[in-house]
Structure formats: structure tokens, C-alpha cells
Amino acid sequence: MTGLLVLALYVAAFFGSFVIAKQIFKSAFEKKGFNKLKTVTFGDESAITANRVASVVSVVTVFWLWVAFTNSTIPLPKFPGPFSGDMTFTYTAQLEDGTQDDATVTMRVYREDIQQTVDEEGNPGREPSPAEVELGDGFAKNDSLTVARYGFKVVNVWKNDEVSKKDGSTIVAINGQPIKPGEKISVDEGTLGLTDKGTPTFAPATGFRMARLYLPAPEVVFQRFIWLNKEGYQGFTLIEHTRYSLQRVLLGFLLGALVGVPIGYAMGLTGWARGWFDPIVEFMRPIPPLALIPLIIIWFGIGEVGKVVLLFLAALWIMIIAARSGVSGVAISKVHAAYSLGASKWQILSKVIVPNSLPDIFTGARVAMGVCWGTVVAAELVAANVGLGKMIVTASKFQLTDIIIVGIIVIGVIGFAIEVGMRALENWLIPWKGKV
Structure with a gap:
């Protein structure tokens, strides 16, 4: 239910931002003359440019949803x-002879993280005391208990009653409403019910917000980010975890590119190389890199060599296919034109084939970097002593959700930075892409 609400809100924000941006920046949506229009062609990313207003609104919307579904202190609208x-709530106890008596239970619902706080003297916070109540007359006595938000409490109402459950006392109604074992009653403050054995229960209402265990607030995650950089986790700071993951990715990708691009060129230029490598490439290409982890561990162990080899294999097939596609996509008319001008085979390779194949190679490089980045994190989940993946999987064992989210955000930010950096490098090194 919550997932559908998030999706609906995000879709509403998407269309809402479009309408707002259209009204504010009308000139950006005005139709231009035919000479200003650009036909969208395959491989030409400059044909459609991102609307930065929409990008900002998208990020802000995601952040707001994060705040809205948590118990954040950030002053934004929340659910x-x-x-x-x-x-x-009042329960009605009945004896075997049919005698009934009512008693009231006071439930004090407190913040689930109160025990994680400290007072002015540095002592850890404690669970608040139950409310003071009078026992009352009759064999059923009033009682008071505490329960944490998002918690659940089995209320043993017979612990101070004059007649216990063993003596034949049963609960037949809650708040005056008849109830049987296994049934539940909804109230504004939560849900009341009876267990299968007839013991009252209470679960406080949670609303639409999520407990810190499942989704910490942004400020909690930021505090953990600072703490990870200062104190570290599992013997390494966040920067060290990130550095180890990055250097594995870069080394594996570079090795894959250095081996894959020449093989791809050979497959695109000679029939013998195409016939020799094509079965191997097409066989290995569909195999997920993670499926190779057990074999890599057996061959190379859990050290750095095994991870680099895994990343090398993750990038290799992508770079081979990208280079082969780039060579095969060179227009034959350009090669004939170069021959007619007296160019040698080396000049055709260096002046025609390589420049025209570089866009495909860079596209493959971007894909390979993304695959390598995802693969190294997954590989560290299985076998590593340091790295972002190792940090995440260890934190998950202790339900440290804030550390997990910090790791996920760092992985996403670095992945985004890699993509943007590769695009910028491509625009700088290949300014002719989409123009020739």
C-alpha cells in the first residue's frame, strides 16, 4: 500500500513539475522554426537535452518523499x-459462573528510539514509567503498561486481577464490543485484539511513516555519514571503503578495455578473428559476472587479484562488442573516399575507422563502468575485508539501516559521477560525434 502511494505521489510530482516549469519557462516549450528542430537519430544524445528544472524538481521530490515517510525533524510536510x-481501553472479564467485571488498561506509547538517547549526565535513556492508576474495585483490576511506537504488546491483564486466567477468567469484550480469540478491533490509537489463547494485545497506529529500523530520517543518515568518516566501520573509514572499491573498478575496467578493444577491432576487420573469437564472446556475454564469483574464489581466492579478475571479465565482453560494433558501423563510403584519395591501410585505420568507431567504444565504456561498479559491490558482499559492499552486508547483519543507506547513496553518487565524467570525456575527445 505504501509503495503504491509513493509511486502515485512521484507520478503526480512528475506531471506537476512539467506544468509548473511550462508556465515559468514558456520560451523553453515554444515551438521553433523548422530550421531549429533537430531530428532524433540513434546514437546522437545531443538531439534531446535534459531539462534541468525537471531534474531539480525530481531530486527535491525524492528528498521530500524521504522526509514525509520518516519521523524527520526537517520542516517539510509529512504524512x-x-x-x-x-x-x-476497557476490557470485560467473565468468570465461569457468568459474573462479569470491567477494568481499564492505560497504555503509554513512547518513541522507539528513546532508549538510544542520553540525559544531561551522559546516562542512557530508559523506557518511560507506566502511568499511575488506581486498581479499582471488583475482581478485574486496572493496569498500566508501556509500549514503543511501531511496537506490539501482549497485555497480561490477569497479573494483578483477583481471578487469574487459570482460575477461569476470560476476556469477552473490549471497549464494550464483544470479541473472541483471534479477533481484532480498530481504534484511533491503534489495534486491539485477542490472541488465539484469549490474551489482549495492542499495536499502536503507525500512520504512513516508517520506523527508524526500516527507513531512518535524512538527518540521521547524515549524522551517520559524518560518523563513518571520523570513526569508521569495521576498521576502515568511509573514504577508505570507497577508495578500495574504486581502485578495484578502475583497474579491472582498464584491463578489460586494453584487452577488449584490440580484440573487437580484430573481429570487425578480419574474418579469421571474427570466426575465432565470436563463439567465445557470444557464449560468455550472457553470463552474469556474479555467476563467476564461486569459480573466481576457487581459482584466485578472496584477495584483490580475484576481484580484479572478476571486474576484468565483466568489462571485457562489453568492450569487445562495443569495439566490434564501432568498426562494423563505419560507413563504407568513407573508406572508399579515403582509398580514392590515396590513403594507405594504416591511414584508413587511424584516420577513418578509429575516429568513427570511438563513439561506440565510449558508449561501451560507460556501460562497462556501470557494470563493473555494480559487480564490485556485489563481489564485496560475498568475499571482502574492506569495501562499500562489505560495509553494507556487515551493517545489515546488525540492522544498522542508516549505514546501509549511506553506502547505497555513496554507490549511487559515485555511479552518477562516473557516468557524467564519461560523458564529459566523450564530448571532449569526440566532438564530431553525431556530426559526421
Whole structure:
């Protein structure tokens, strides 16, 4: 249900931002003359440029949804949160002879993270005391308990009653409403019910916000980010975890490119090389790199060599196919024109084939870098002593969700930076892309 709400809100924000941007920046949406239009062609990313206003609104929307679904202190609109405070409910106990008596239970719902706080003297926070209540008359006695938000409490109402459950006392109604074992009653403060054995239960209302265990607030994640850079985790700081992951990716990718591009050129230029390597490439290409992890561990162990070899294989096939596609896509008319001008085979290779194949190679490089980045994190989940993947999998064992989210954000930011950097490098080195 929450997932559908998030999707609906994001779609609404998408169309809303379009309408707002269209009204504010009308000139960006005005139709230009035919001489200003550009036909979208395959491989020409300059045909469509990103609307930066939409990009900013998209990021802000995602951040707002993050805040709205958590118990964040950031002053932004939020969805209804969990119930906190005192609530009461009345239960009706019945004896074997049919005698009934009512008693009231006061539930004090407190913040689930209160025990993680410290007071002015540095002592850890404690679970708040139950509310003070009078026992009342009759064999059923009033009671008070505490329960954390997002928690669940089995209320043993017989612990201070004059007649226990063993003596034949049963609960037949809650808040005056008849109830049987296994049934539940919804109230504004949460859900009341009976277990299969007839013991009352209470689960506070959670609203649409998520507990810190499942989704920490942005400020909590930021504090953990600072802490990871200062104190570190598993013996390494966040920067060290990131550096190890990055150097593995770069080394594996460079080796894959150095081997893959020449093989791809050979496959695109000679029938013998195409016939020799094509079965191997087409056989290995569909195999996910992660499927090779057990074999890599057996051959090379869990050290750095094994991870680099895995990343090398992840990038190799992509770079081979990209280089082969780039060579095969060179227009034959350009080769004939060069021959007619007296160019040698080496000149055709260096002046015609290589420049025209570089766009495909860079596209493959971008894909390979993304695959390598995802592969190294997954490889570190299986076998590593340091790295972002290792940090995430270790934190998951102790339910440290804030560390997991920090790792995910760092992985995403670095992946985005790699993509932007590769695009910028491509635009700088291949200014003729889409123009010739």
C-alpha cells in the first residue's frame, strides 16, 4: 500500500513539475522554426537535452518523499505519523459462573528510539514509567503498561486481577464490543485484539511513516555519514571503503578495455578473428559476472587479484562488442573516399575507422563502468575485508539501516559521477560525434 502511494505521489510530482516549469519557462516549450528542430537519430544524445528544472524538481521530490515517510525533524510536510502518548481501553472479564467485571488498561506509547538517547549526565535513556492508576474495585483490576511506537504488546491483564486466567477468567469484550480469540478491533490509537489463547494485545497506529529500523530520517543518515568518516566501520573509514572499491573498478575496467578493444577491432576487420573469437564472446556475454564469483574464489581466492579478475571479465565482453560494433558501423563510403584519395591501410585505420568507431567504444565504456561498479559491490558482499559492499552486508547483519543507506547513496553518487565524467570525456575527445 505504501509503495503504491509513493509511486502515485512521484507520478503526480512528475506531471506537476512539467506544468509548473511550462508556465515559468514558456520560451523553453515554444515551438521553433523548422530550421531549429533537430531530428532524433540513434546514437546522437545531443538531439534531446535534459531539462534541468525537471531534474531539480525530481531530486527535491525524492528528498521530500524521504522526509514525509520518516519521523524527520526537517520542516517539510509529512504524512500522518505514529501515535504517541497515553491511551486507554476497557476490557470485560467473565468468570465461569457468568459474573462479569470491567477494568481499564492505560497504555503509554513512547518513541522507539528513546532508549538510544542520553540525559544531561551522559546516562542512557530508559523506557518511560507506566502511568499511575488506581486498581479499582471488583475482581478485574486496572493496569498500566508501556509500549514503543511501531511496537506490539501482549497485555497480561490477569497479573494483578483477583481471578487469574487459570482460575477461569476470560476476556469477552473490549471497549464494550464483544470479541473472541483471534479477533481484532480498530481504534484511533491503534489495534486491539485477542490472541488465539484469549490474551489482549495492542499495536499502536503507525500512520504512513516508517520506523527508524526500516527507513531512518535524512538527518540521521547524515549524522551517520559524518560518523563513518571520523570513526569508521569495521576498521576502515568511509573514504577508505570507497577508495578500495574504486581502485578495484578502475583497474579491472582498464584491463578489460586494453584487452577488449584490440580484440573487437580484430573481429570487425578480419574474418579469421571474427570466426575465432565470436563463439567465445557470444557464449560468455550472457553470463552474469556474479555467476563467476564461486569459480573466481576457487581459482584466485578472496584477495584483490580475484576481484580484479572478476571486474576484468565483466568489462571485457562489453568492450569487445562495443569495439566490434564501432568498426562494423563505419560507413563504407568513407573508406572508399579515403582509398580514392590515396590513403594507405594504416591511414584508413587511424584516420577513418578509429575516429568513427570511438563513439561506440565510449558508449561501451560507460556501460562497462556501470557494470563493473555494480559487480564490485556485489563481489564485496560475498568475499571482502574492506569495501562499500562489505560495509553494507556487515551493517545489515546488525540492522544498522542508516549505514546501509549511506553506502547505497555513496554507490549511487559515485555511479552518477562516473557516468557524467564519461560523458564529459566523450564530448571532449569526440566532438564530431553525431556530426559526421
